[in-house]
Amino acid sequence: MNMFCFQCQEASKGTGCEIKGVCGKTPEVAALQDLLIYQLKGLSHYTQALRTLNIENEEANLFITDSLFMTITNANFDYERFVNRIRDGFKLRAQLKSTLQENKVELEKTDLLTWTAVTSAEMELIAKEVGVLATENEDVRSLRELVIYGLKGMAAYVEHANNLGYNDAEVHPFIQRALVATTNDAFLADELTALVLETGKYGVSVMALLDKANTTSFGNPEITKVNLGVRNNPGILISGHDLKDMEELLKQTEGTGVDVYTHSEMLPANYYPAFKKYSHFVGNYGGAWWSQVTDFETFNGVILFTTNCIVPPRSTATYTDRVYTTGSSGFPGFKHIEEGQNGQPKDFSALIAHAKECGAPTEIETGEIVGGFAHAQVFALADKVVDAVKSGAIRKFFVMAGCDGRMKGRSYYTEFAEQLPKDTVILTAGCAKYRYNKLPLGDIGGIPRVLDAGQCNDSYSLVMIALKLKEVFELNDINELPIAYNIAWYEQKAVIVLLALLYLGVKNIHLGPTLPAFLSPNVAKVLVENFGIAPIGSVDEDMKLFLPEVEVA
CATH class of the missing domain: 1.20.1270.20 (Substrate Binding Domain Of Dnak; Chain:A; Domain 2)
Known part of the structure; x- marks a missing residue:
């Protein structure tokens, strides 16, 4: 080993x-x-x-x-x-x-x-x-790692908020207290299980903090048609999640003749009012993070990673010398942009100069996709949504948030979205949406059937929407809502979102394409018995489970 x-x-x-x-x-x-x-x-x-x-x-x-x-x-x-x-x-x-x-x-x-x-x-x-x-005890190891992976996801959200000047005085002490707890051999299953849920509690707080940081800094996301085509100027393709980096890049490229495009999890930057004023901000290029091995080849220009989602280039890759990293991201051979000194912005001049030497992107698709359905935008449509539910026009919401990935089994999520009845709506956030956000799923009375709230960082919006619907329908339990959870996961930010949902009392979450390997049989059993966590099955089986009254073709 x-x-x-x-x-x-x-x-x-x-x-x-x-x-x-x-x-x-x-x-x-x-x-x-x-x-x-x-x-x-x-x-x-x-x-x-x-x-x-x-x-x-x-x-x-x-x-x-x-x-x-x-x-x-x-x-x-x-x-x-x-x-x-x-x-x-x-x-x-x-x-x-x-x-x-x-x-x-x-x-x-x-x-x-x-x-x-x-x-x-x-x-x-x-x-x-x-x-x-x-850690030799399998169950203790499982719970300790579940906490640590939750903390890793939490740290990502904290850093994005901190980069915009937003802090929560209680978060750092909790992260460090939890790290210490994972070294305490007197903490066994019961204490660690409680710590797992407490991690979820702080996960909610951190997602709320980041939502405040993003919306205060850049405005509330709004319904936006995002361009998928290209222009004839050289370009920079920005990937990852950090919106502060996005802002600094747009400022420094303004008037240079270099266009800016988003890739993968940076797609939702197109929804923020503060970024729309930049005429050289063209739209989105390519698909989910794992498609970068082909997307970066055809883009022809410079690529900037602001956070995770790096795929090691193939040995035949021609784009390696055009990739830069910044922040916590890094890869051997990629040039790294350091933090600005004494409160100054990062210096992206090397990227801009490099981009000017490159050709324009090769067009790989055309058209538009619609997004920007974060909580403020959905609240603005609340009356319309509620009326659609009450009239039966919307039968059920499906939260299909989370991560995309390379496994062939993830085609499940495309097939599931395609088979959903036309009176259902998908609520999504994260790159999981790339499995279905370009499908012609239509709308219900003007409400798109895919409501994209943004990045995995924006999963808080889906929580806010659910809590708002619970309030509007005067329900006592969030699980009484006509909402089903069919979530894809890949890495540790998805773990903190899951723990946040468990802390809020959400039950019967289906998780796929596989259950986490770090869940021991006993820990998995606890999650199943107490929260109804379940793996995905086949599309037909799960369709019958979620919508037993519907005939599956």
């Missing part, structure tokens, strides 16, 4: 990647990611001790959050970046320790708090002892 990782839906054989990550992660990078998580747990012991002295270390808060984000699936494959990050962690630990000593506080000298490594080889050696499998 060269490595062990089972944090994403692509876990090899449904159990875990042991030779190399299906995502493309090497065993060496996997080892350093495990070691970084171990380091974060130790640092969190120090920050927890400092809080007993009413000392809050903002550098540590940002380091821990950003480091968690770096370890999300497909975010960062750069070995040297992880080596340097761990070395920075040692410097931070020394600083935290010094502050405690100045206040005459000494922590117990355990390996978690005192380990050190000078060379990368030493780091890899230590990593073998502290990875996922270091």
Whole structure:
């Protein structure tokens, strides 16, 4: 076994990647990611001790959050970046320790708090002892990892909000308290199960924070027809999730003759009023994240990754020298744009100069798709939606949010959307929508049958819509609504969305295309018995289950 990782839906054989990550992660990078998580747990012991002295270390808060984000699936494959990050962690630990000593506080000298490594080889050696499998009890391991993966997803949302200047004073202490709890051998199944739900509670808070940050900064998303075609100018294709990067790129490319297009999870940037004023913001190019291996070839211009969703290029790829990363993302050989200094914006001039040397994108499709149905926009249509439900024009809503992926089995979601009766509406957020957002599914009395709220980051909008409908229909339980949940997942941001839904009491969620490999049989049984979590079946079987009164063709 060269490595062990089972944090994403692509876990090899449904159990875990042991030779190399299906995502493309090497065993060496996997080892350093495990070691970084171990380091974060130790640092969190120090920050927890400092809080007993009413000392809050903002550098540590940002380091821990950003480091968690770096370890999300497909975010960062750069070995040297992880080596340097761990070395920075040692410097931070020394600083935290010094502050405690100045206040005459000494922590117990355990390996978690005192380990050190000078060379990368030493780091890899230590990593073998502290990875996922270091927790021998299968159920405890499962619950600990469920918490940690929730924290990784939460960290992504926190970082996006922080980048826009929005913070929640309770979130960093919780993240660090939860990391410490995963090192406590006295915390067994009951305590860890409670921590899982508490992670969901803070997941709701963080999604609300990010929603506030995005909508205050850029306006509420509005119904928008997004162009799928191209123009004749050179272009930059921006992928990922960070809207602050989107704003800075649009500002710096204005008047340069370089157009900007969104890819994959950046598609919803087209819905925000603040971005529509830029005449060189053309629209969206290509499909979901995994289609980048072909989309980037035909785009011809420069690509910028702002967050995760990187697919290692094929050996025959011609676009490798045109790709840049920023923030927590990284890949060996891709050029990286560092943070701005002293509050200054990032400098994207290298991308812009590079783009000017490239040809215009090759057109791969034409037409438009409609999106922008975040909670404020749906609330504006509330009377129309409620009337459609009361009249029977809308029989049921299907939440089909989450992630897309490369597995052939994900065609299930396209077929499911196609077979849904014409009196049903799909509520979506995240790149899962690429399985059906270009299908001609029509509308119901002017209400599109696919209501796209935005990124996976915008799943909060779907929660707000459900809670609003519960209020309008004067129901006592969110599960009494005519809403079914058929969610696709891939990585850890989907995990925090799932935990948030469980905290809110949503039951009978169908999850696919497979259940997480990190759920032990006993933990999966608890989720089934207490929350009705279930795997997807065949399209015909699930259609009968969700709509038993409908004849399936």
